[in-house]
Structure formats: structure tokens, C-alpha cells
Amino acid sequence: MDTRSDTPGPATPDEIRSRIRSEHAQISALLARVEALTERVGDGDSKSVLALRDELQALGEVLLAHLHYEEYQLPSLADEDKVAEMVEGMRREHQTQRDIFDAVIRDLDETAVGSKLVTGVRELSRAIRDDMEHEERELLSKPQVGTDV
Ligand SMILES: [Fe+2]
Ligand SMILES: [Fe+2]
Numbered sequence: 001m002d003t004r005s006d007t008p009g010p011a012t013p014d015e016i017r018s019r020i021r022s023e024h025a026q027i028s029a030l031l032a033r034v035e036a037l038t039e040r041v042g043d044g045d046s047k048s049v050l051a052l053r054d055e056l057q058a059l060g061e062v063l064l065a066h067l068h069y070e071e072y073q074l075p076s077l078a079d080e081d082k083v084a085e086m087v088e089g090m091r092r093e094h095q096t097q098r099d100i101f102d103a104v105i106r107d108l109d110e111t112a113v114g115s116k117l118v119t120g121v122r123e124l125s126r127a128i129r130d131d132m133e134h135e136e137r138e139l140l141s142k143p144q145v146g147t148d149v
Contacts, residue, residue: 016073017140020135020140023066027059027062028132035125037051041118042117049108063097077140093127100124
């Protein structure tokens with residue numbers, strides 16, 4: 001998968017939207033695997049902890065690159081008079097996701113993996129899915145800025 005965001009030349013709004021949408025689909029799939037494994041770990045299947053660690057690491061890589069890309073490109077999709085508000089809201093939502101992700105990884109490194117981890121992953125899922133839904137509703141489904149008739 002190519003996640004480089006340093007391709008020269010500005011991306012068009014359509015390119016930005018389609019890249020973000022496809023990353024959302026990828027994140028959603030990774031999240032579903034993490035959620036399924038977390039339930040198994042919560043049910044006492046300790047062998048799943050290692051698999052969960054790998055899946056979380058994979059999710060983390062894609063998620064952190066995605067947040068970074070959005071912080072770089074999403075402001076260009078907002079209406080001009082709403083950019084500051086949008087950037088502030090995004091900063092908050094993304095910080096929440098980074099904090100919960102770090103907390104989940106910390107919990108995973110502790111010896112007693114249990115209900116705390118399950119709760120953490122649920123919280124992480126909710127934060128990520130809320131953000132994706134919000135972005136898709138507010139920023140990815142709109143007609144291109146400047147093309148309104
Ligand atoms: Fe986001
Ligand atoms: Fe996103």
C-alpha cells in the first residue's frame with residue numbers, strides 16, 4: 001500500500017476525498033479485526049493477545065498516517081469561513097484518538113490484560129468511527145468548494 005503523502009503537486013479536492021474515503025474503508029476493516037480479537041481476549045483467550053498486539057500496531061500505523069494526512073489536506077475541503085472552526089474540531093478529535101490509542105497500547109503492555117483493554121478498544125472504535133462519519137457527512141460528500149451554482 002502506498003501511503004506517501006509527499007507526492008509533488010497539489011492534490012485536487014476529488015483526489016483528497018477519494019484517498020480519505022479509501023483510508024476510512026481500510027481503517028474500518030482493521031478496526032473490525034481489532035474489535036473481534038479484543039472480544040476474544042476479553043473472554044479469556046490469552047493466545048489472542050499477541051495477535052491483537054499485531055493488529056493494533058497495523059491499525060496504529062494506518063490511523064496515525066491518516067490523521068496526519070487529514071491535518072494537512074482536510075482544511076482545503078472546508079468552506080472558507082469555517083476553516084478555523086473545522087481545524088480546531090479536527091485537532092480535538094484527532095488528539096482524542098491518539099490519546100486513546102496510546103492508552104490502549106499501554107494497557108496491552110501491562111501483564112493483566114482484561115476488561116480495561118476491552119473498554120479502551122471500544123472507546124477507540126467509537127472515537128474513530130464518529131470522526132469518520134462526521135468527516136464523510138460534512139466534508140467528503142459536499143460538492144467541490146467554488147463550484148456551487
Ligand atoms: Fe479525522
Ligand atoms: Fe478520517
